[in-house]
Amino acid sequence: MTQNRAIAQRFALIADLLEIGGESVFRINAYRRAARAIEGLSEDVAAVAARGGLTEIPGIGKALAEKIVEFLATGTMRAYEDLAASFPPGLATLMLVPEVGPKTALLLHEHLGISTLDELEAASAAGRIRELPRMGQRTEEAILRGIAMVRRQAGRRPLGFALPVAAELVERLRVVPGVKQISAAGSIRRMKETVGDLDILVTSRAPARVMDAFTTSPEVSEVLERGSTRSSVVLDAGLQADLRVVEPAAYGAALQYFTGSKEHNVALRERAVRAGLKLNEYGLWRPGDGRGGDDRRVAGRTEAGIYRALGLPWIPPELREDQGEIEAAEAGRLPRLIEVEDIRGEVHAHTSWSDGADSVEEIAAAAVAMGYEYVCITDHSQSLKIARGVPAADLRDHIRQVRSLSDRLGIAVLIGTECDISADGTLDYPDDLLADLDLVIASVHTRFRMSREAMTSRIVRAMESEHVDILGHPTGRLLGARDPYEVDIEAVVDAAVRTGTALEINAAPERLDLKDTDVRLARERGARLAIGTDAHSCAQLRYMPLGVGTARRGWVEAREVINTLPLASLREVLGHRGGNPRGRR
DNA sequence: GCCGTTTTCGGCCCGACTGTTTTCAGTCG
Missing domain, CATH: 3.20.20.140 (Metal-dependent hydrolases)
Incomplete structure (x- = not known):
C-alpha cells in the first residue's frame, strides 16, 4: 500500500505545480481528484494495475493510468520529474502558508527568488514583501503569522483536544440573546482525527449581537475577520474558530455546506446541477426563467430536506468524504452506523x-x-x-x-x-x-x-x-x-x-x-x-x-x-x- | 485530465471576505 501513498503524493504535487504555473483549473482538479482516489483506495494500486482495472477508479482515465503504470514499473513519473525540474524544490510548500496561494507563490519566486519557508520568513521580516504588487503591510504580517502556524504542526490538532473546546464555545454562544439554533459543523462534526479549525453555525435574527458576543468572548485571543455573516478568531487554545450566522430557512443548507467535506459538497453540487438545481449555503434552488423570475428555494431548512430533494437519504456526517457514500445512499446501501x-x-x-x-x-x-x-x-x-x-x-x-x-x-x-x-x-x-x-x-x-x-x-x-x-x-x-x-x-x-x-x-x-x-x-x-x-x-x-x-x-x-x-x-x-x-x- | 439520461466535445461548484484597490484579484472554505 505504500505505493498508493507515493503515487497520491506525486499527483498532489503535480497539481500544486500546475497551479503555480497557471494551468487550467480543471486539469489541476483532475490531478487532485486522482490523488484522493488513490489515497482512499483500500486495495494495493499495484494489484489493481495488474488486473488492468486502473481506469475503473473514478477520476483515473487513460493518461493518469499510464502515469501510474509508469511509476509502478520505474519508480519515477516523467511528468512529475519534468515539472519539478522547472520549479525550485519546495516552492509548493509556500502554499501551506495561509494567504499564499499559487499566484502569490509565483510572485514571490519571480520577484524575490523565494522558494522556501525560511526565505519567505526572512523577506517578510525584512519588509520586502510589501514592496511587491498587490501586497501590503497587512499581508506581510499575515504571512509571518502563517509561517509560525505552519511550523506549529501544520495547524491541525487532535480531535480529542478540539472536541471539548468546541463544546464549551457552543455552550457559551447558545445562551447569547438572539441565538436560536446552534451547531458545530466542519471536520469536528465529521469526527475527523485532526481538526484544523472550529466551524460553528447559528441562526439568529440579531446577527450583529451574536458576532459581538463571539468576537469578544473571553477565550478569544485575536480577531482575524469580522463580517456580518462570518467572523474568524483565534482562541487561547491555539485553535482558529469561524462563526457563521444564517437565517432559519437556510439552517439545513448551511449546516450541510459547512460540515463538508469539501469533496462531498462538490459532488453534491454537481448532482444538483445535473438535476437542473443549484446548491449553495442558503439552500437548494430551482433557477428562475432568466427574465426576471427569481430563483425558488426548494429546500434549506433542514439537512435531511436538502438530501431528500436531491433524491438521497440523509447521509451521516462521518461518511461525507466523497468516498462512495453518495453512491451508496442512492442505492439504499448506506450502513446503519454504530452509535x-x-x-x-x-x-x-x-x-x-x-x-x-x-x-x-x-x-x-x-x-x-x-x-x-x-x-x-x-x-x-x-x-x-x-x-x-x-x-x-x-x-x-x-x-x-x-x-x-x-x-x-x-x-x-x-x-x-x-x-x-x-x-x-x-x-x-x-x-x-x-x-x-x-x-x-x-x-x-x-x-x-x-x-x-x-x-x-x-x-x-x-x-x-x-x-x-x-x-x-x-x-x-x-x-x-x-x-x-x-x-x-x-x-x-x-x-x-x-x-x-x-x-x-x-x-x-x-x-x-x-x-x-x-x-x-x-x-x-x-x-x-x-x-x-x-x-x-x-x-x-x-x-x-x-x-x-x-x-x-x-x-x-x-x-x-x-x-x-x-x-x-x-x-x-x-x-x-x-x-x-x-x-x- | 476526466467524462457522458444535455455531450466522444465542451463542459467541469459556489460565495464571502480582505487588501489594495478605484472595480477586483486572490484566497479560503
Missing part, C-alpha cells in the same frame, strides 16, 4: 495494578456510571517494566480477586491483560495463565523499528495464538508524535479474518488506532472489531465517542464490534476463536 449507545462495555482499561491511576473498584464504579453492562481490566504484562507490568504470580492473584469481587461491584468485571507481543511474536505470559483469563489483548509496545516483514509476521504470529482475542492499537501510531510502525496492514486484516481476532479501534485521543481508512478496509474484508478506550483512569473511559466516531468514519455497524454484544454473547465469542466471525452470528 455510542450501542456500546455495552469497556474492553480495555488499566488500573493501579499497572500504570493506571485508579483501582479496580473505582473503574468498576465509573463503568456503572457509563451505563455499561461489563468492564474488562486489562493491565500491562510482566515484561513492560516501564508501565509496572504485572508479574505472572500477581496476575493469578488478580484473577481470584476479581472473580470474588465481581458480584459486589454492581457490574460484571472481567479480568484480562494487555499482553506484550515479544519481538519474535510470542506472548509475555505462559499459555496456561492466558487460558485462565476472560480476555487477552495483544499489543506491541517495544522494538518499533523492525522491518515491515518482521513486524508483520511478529504480529500475525501473536494473532494466531488461540488465547489472543484482540490486537491492541494495531499500528502503534501517536497522532502528531509517532508514525505507525512499518506493518502490512492488509496482511494483518487478513489474519484477523482468518483467526477471528478482533482488531482494536483504540479510542485514546492521541492514538485513534486503527485509523478510519484502515477500519473501513477491515470491515470490508469481514474482520471483527473492538472499540476500547485504553483508559488509564476513570475519566478516560469517556474517550469512547472518539473511538465510535472513528468506527463510523470506517462505515462500521454495531454488529461488527464485539463490545456491542451482551455479556453472554461476548463470552461466547471470547470462548470460541477461529473461523469466520460473521458466519457465527
Whole structure:
C-alpha cells in the first residue's frame, strides 16, 4: 500500500505545480481528484494495475493510468520529474502558508527568488514583501503569522483536544440573546482525527449581537475577520474558530455546506446541477426563467430536506468524504452506523495494578456510571517494566480477586491483560495463565523499528495464538508524535479474518488506532472489531465517542464490534476463536 | 485530465471576505 501513498503524493504535487504555473483549473482538479482516489483506495494500486482495472477508479482515465503504470514499473513519473525540474524544490510548500496561494507563490519566486519557508520568513521580516504588487503591510504580517502556524504542526490538532473546546464555545454562544439554533459543523462534526479549525453555525435574527458576543468572548485571543455573516478568531487554545450566522430557512443548507467535506459538497453540487438545481449555503434552488423570475428555494431548512430533494437519504456526517457514500445512499446501501449507545462495555482499561491511576473498584464504579453492562481490566504484562507490568504470580492473584469481587461491584468485571507481543511474536505470559483469563489483548509496545516483514509476521504470529482475542492499537501510531510502525496492514486484516481476532479501534485521543481508512478496509474484508478506550483512569473511559466516531468514519455497524454484544454473547465469542466471525452470528 | 439520461466535445461548484484597490484579484472554505 505504500505505493498508493507515493503515487497520491506525486499527483498532489503535480497539481500544486500546475497551479503555480497557471494551468487550467480543471486539469489541476483532475490531478487532485486522482490523488484522493488513490489515497482512499483500500486495495494495493499495484494489484489493481495488474488486473488492468486502473481506469475503473473514478477520476483515473487513460493518461493518469499510464502515469501510474509508469511509476509502478520505474519508480519515477516523467511528468512529475519534468515539472519539478522547472520549479525550485519546495516552492509548493509556500502554499501551506495561509494567504499564499499559487499566484502569490509565483510572485514571490519571480520577484524575490523565494522558494522556501525560511526565505519567505526572512523577506517578510525584512519588509520586502510589501514592496511587491498587490501586497501590503497587512499581508506581510499575515504571512509571518502563517509561517509560525505552519511550523506549529501544520495547524491541525487532535480531535480529542478540539472536541471539548468546541463544546464549551457552543455552550457559551447558545445562551447569547438572539441565538436560536446552534451547531458545530466542519471536520469536528465529521469526527475527523485532526481538526484544523472550529466551524460553528447559528441562526439568529440579531446577527450583529451574536458576532459581538463571539468576537469578544473571553477565550478569544485575536480577531482575524469580522463580517456580518462570518467572523474568524483565534482562541487561547491555539485553535482558529469561524462563526457563521444564517437565517432559519437556510439552517439545513448551511449546516450541510459547512460540515463538508469539501469533496462531498462538490459532488453534491454537481448532482444538483445535473438535476437542473443549484446548491449553495442558503439552500437548494430551482433557477428562475432568466427574465426576471427569481430563483425558488426548494429546500434549506433542514439537512435531511436538502438530501431528500436531491433524491438521497440523509447521509451521516462521518461518511461525507466523497468516498462512495453518495453512491451508496442512492442505492439504499448506506450502513446503519454504530452509535455510542450501542456500546455495552469497556474492553480495555488499566488500573493501579499497572500504570493506571485508579483501582479496580473505582473503574468498576465509573463503568456503572457509563451505563455499561461489563468492564474488562486489562493491565500491562510482566515484561513492560516501564508501565509496572504485572508479574505472572500477581496476575493469578488478580484473577481470584476479581472473580470474588465481581458480584459486589454492581457490574460484571472481567479480568484480562494487555499482553506484550515479544519481538519474535510470542506472548509475555505462559499459555496456561492466558487460558485462565476472560480476555487477552495483544499489543506491541517495544522494538518499533523492525522491518515491515518482521513486524508483520511478529504480529500475525501473536494473532494466531488461540488465547489472543484482540490486537491492541494495531499500528502503534501517536497522532502528531509517532508514525505507525512499518506493518502490512492488509496482511494483518487478513489474519484477523482468518483467526477471528478482533482488531482494536483504540479510542485514546492521541492514538485513534486503527485509523478510519484502515477500519473501513477491515470491515470490508469481514474482520471483527473492538472499540476500547485504553483508559488509564476513570475519566478516560469517556474517550469512547472518539473511538465510535472513528468506527463510523470506517462505515462500521454495531454488529461488527464485539463490545456491542451482551455479556453472554461476548463470552461466547471470547470462548470460541477461529473461523469466520460473521458466519457465527 | 476526466467524462457522458444535455455531450466522444465542451463542459467541469459556489460565495464571502480582505487588501489594495478605484472595480477586483486572490484566497479560503
